[in-house]
Amino acid sequence: MPHIQHEPLRELSQALYEAVGVPADQAKIMTDHLVDANLFGHDSHGSIRTPGYLKSLSEGTHKPVGKLNIIRETSTTA
Numbered sequence: 001m002p003h004i005q006h007e008p009l010r011e012l013s014q015a016l017y018e019a020v021g022v023p024a025d026q027a028k029i030m031t032d033h034l035v036d037a038n039l040f041g042h043d044s045h046g047s048i049r050t051p052g053y054l055k056s057l058s059e060g061t062h063k064p065v066g067k068l069n070i071i072r073e074t075s076t077t078a
Helices: 006-019 024-039 047-059
Strands: none
Touching: 006 024, 006 047, 024 047
16 A cells, blocks of 8 residues: 555545535545544544545535524533
8 A cells, every 4th residue: 555645635526515515624634534534543434435535525415514403502512
């Protein structure tokens, strides 16, 4: 498997997410979480997921923009 420095990977990943309609701030959050997963050694939860996410976003399976609604708050939720 090729080794890629994390900064160029972050830049590429963010640009790809933005290209399929993810707002820049959300694309950065997604990218940071995925690349950080790789840096912490959790490769199965890292950038390897990007092609599948891009496919889902491109095909409309997932929406690039969503609105969160809090349905219920309890002492055990954040």
